Amino acid sequence: QVLTDPAAFDRVMAIRETITYIELNVNQGFMNLLSGAKFYPHTDTSRFPSVKV
Incomplete structure (x- = not known):
């Protein structure tokens, strides 16, 4: 419908x-938390x- 409806x-x-693109790889703090x-x-x-191994 998006392709056929001009308003959509x-x-x-x-x-x-x-939409904002954020390159998370350059944020060292984020990468430390992720790792x-x-x-x-x-x-x-x-x-x-309680965890059976």
Whole structure:
């Protein structure tokens, strides 16, 4: 419908103009948090007795 309805197409183009691209790779703080989130919080299984390994 976007391709055939001029009003819908105009709306999509207006939304497209408001989108901001942010390169997260250049934000060192974000990259540190992202990398840290990929690691297991603890490797000491005794701290999580209910988790079966």
